[in-house]
Amino acid sequence: MNDLDTCLRCTRDLRDHELGRYLCGSCEDQTATRLAAIPGLFAQLDQHLARGSSNGPAVSGSKTAPAPLNLSVLNLQTERGPVLGPLETWVRDWEFSGYAEVDEAGSVTDRLAHACRTLRFNLGRATGRHPAVDEFAEEVASIHRTLVRTVTGEKPARHVNVTCHCGQPLRITLDVRAVTCPGCGAEYGHSDVLRLPLAERRAAA
Template sequence: MNDFPACLRCTRDLRDHELGRYLCGSCEDRTASHLAAIPGLLARLDQHLARGSSSGPAVSGSKTAPAPLNLSVLNLQTERGPILAPLETWVRDWEFSGYAEVNETGTVTSRLTHVCRTLRFNLGRAVSQHPAIDEFADEVAAIHRTLARTVTGEKPARHVNVVCTCGQALRITLDVRGITCPGCGAEYGHSDVLRLPLAERRAAA
């Protein structure tokens, strides 16, 4: 049970009906939405398998023929790639806690569908019982973001450097949920970290 009256992910104060949970209702709903969308996004990757279907740079003058498939997209569809493998790891973790069931048979597509359905079905219980649920939500969001950007061609969020009140430079993206300063341990939520001053760029040598 969460002993602190704030969401571990967005750091918003929990409302009365959310007390005792690790995530607020909004973060739970967002995670559930990501889990529901991930299998469909994976299925759409087939449209981006052909080399050159992504927005990557064209290479001319190569002495060898290009690979017929986009290997970075192909890797997303593999059993041990960055989509299925980490989600199945979470299912195994939740199974150990007694509220999920692993099924590692069948195609990658069928396994991913089972994984997302299982995690989504047990999400409400995990939100109240699993102290690492914020790490889970962050990883699900990162997986959803990777798939969505691959499918839509959206460019990654731009990084900027801001300065903590202790003087430590912090590298963030504009969609960051929150960050902890490694220098002094200060914790910033989304709106707070965006209010920090920008770090000065170093002059070129």
């Protein structure tokens, strides 16, 4: 049970009916929506396997023959890659807590569908009981962003450097949801961190 009165992910104040939960209703809904979308995005990766179909065109002029497949996309589709691997790790973690059940039978696509389905089904209970559910929500968001950018060709969010009130520089993206200053521990939500002053660039030595 969350002893704080704020969401651990977006740091928004919890409403009366959300008190005791680790995530607010909005963050829970966003995570559920991403879990529902991940299998469909994963299925579209096959269309981007050809080298040059995503992440830019193949580079010419190399002395060695280019790989026939886009290895970064192929890695996303592997059993222990950055999509299925983390999600099944969370299923095992939730199984230990009594929230889910691991199923490693079938293809990678079948296993991914099961992982997303069982995590989504048990998300409500985990939101109220699992103290690391905010880390889970962030990992799901990261996986979803990676798949969307691979499938659509969307460029990564732009990074900027801002300065905390204590003087600590913070490197953030424009779509950041929340950040904690490593210098003083101050916590900023999305709108608050975007109001911080830009960090001054250091002069070249």
